[in-house]
Amino acid sequence: MKNNVIVIGGSGQLGQCLKEVVFLEELTLNFVFLSRTELDCINEEQTTSIFEEYQPVYCINCAAYTAVDQAEEDQHNAFQVNHNAVKQLAINCLKYNTTLIHISTDFVFDGSSSTPLTEDLDTNPVNIYGLSKLKGEQEIQSLLTQYYIIRTSWLYSERANNFVKTMLKLSQTRSELNVIYDQVGTPTYAMDLAKVIINITQNDPGAFGLYHYSNEGVASWYDFAKAVFELSGIEIKVLPVASAAFVTKAKRPHYSVLDKTKIKLALGVEIPYWRESLNICIKNL
Ligand SMILES: NC(=O)C1=CN([C@@H]2O[C@H](COP(=O)(O)OP(=O)(O)OC[C@H]3O[C@@H](n4cnc5c(N)ncnc54)[C@H](OP(=O)(O)O)[C@@H]3O)[C@@H](O)[C@H]2O)C=CC1
Ligand SMILES: Cc1cn([C@H]2C[C@H](O)[C@@H](COP(=O)(O)OP(=O)(O)O[C@H]3O[C@@H](C)C(=O)[C@@H](O)[C@H]3O)O2)c(=O)[nH]c1=O
Secondary structure, eight states, X not given: OTTEEEXXXXXXXXHHHHHHHHHHSOOSSEEEEEOTTTOOTTOHHHHHHHHHHHXXXXXXXXXXXXXXXXXXXXXXXXXXXXXXXXXXXXXXXXXXXXXXXXXXXXXXXXXXXXXXXXXXXXXXXSSHHHHHHHHHHHHHHHHOSSEEEEEEOSEEOSSSSOHHHHHHHHHTTOSEEEEESSOEEOOEEHHHHHHHHHHHHXXXXXXXXXXXXXXXXXXXXXXXXXXXHHHHTOOOEEEEEOGXXXXXXXXXXXXXXXXXXXXXXXXXXXXXXXXXXXXXXXXXX
């Protein structure tokens, strides 16, 4: 019984990438991917019965309310998924001695730093999504010792919705695009992150705690968009604009480059440079 790994939010972007890594590698554990229809994690009874059924050795939580702008007007649902459901997962992990691998975000920071963000830096989210994700982190940290919280940033892949796919889609109907240059971070190829997560389940060093993971390097959304078009061979005019000129419902941090020193040392991961990974993704699209 003790060889099950449950993946919550299994049909989202990261969930699908995890599924692909599991499919490609020979693994010792039995991975069970649960879509929202199989487990709605805001349903406490359903969550408890899934833990009872699988008694998982790991629970990988990829479920989240990720619509950053929508969250500003839909706070209740954002907190239900990103805070309350995470608390229920943690309670069940405690009961079944399950290690929780939970994904969080660079949006827990306010963006006022100008040097890469370490795990011990003060948080101060500037939007509802970031605040709800921070509350989820805090529940885990107060209830569990056996957990990995991995904060990541700007996830993209061949799957689901993400900035790369949005840019490519917009380029089909527009001859020029305005893209923000004064929000700086690091794009992360979700396949790279998925490999790190699966590796934890296969070679767990027991180094529980909070970690930062993104690809290497630094980019603005403008740099990211330009690279998407350059690597795809698409000719389109991309105009750099300031955040003030691109109004969105949610405020976003101006600087969210994550410092990856801790995860590199503790888990021995080698992290690809963001443009290298983007190139792989674009070739697959
Ligand atoms: N995307 C990004 O840029 C970043 C994401 N993250 C974090 O990484 C993690 C994975 O994100 P990503 O895969 O990109 O996000 P997606 O939005 O692609 O996937 C999230 C998944 O969660 C599911 N979900 C939402 N509500 C529930 C619920 N009540 N019960 C069960 N499942 C639910 C969604 O289901 P459905 O498909 O039915 O809506 C969806 O499949 C999240 O924790 C996110 O906060 C961190 C930094 C950047
Ligand atoms: C579509 C578009 C967006 N933008 C800007 C708006 C925003 O500042 C930035 C990214 O926009 P998006 O809405 O695609 O991405 P956004 O939802 O802000 O992405 C965030 O998602 C959550 C889930 C996270 O955890 C973060 O790490 C981050 O990836 O690009 C432009 O400048 N021009 C455009 O044409």
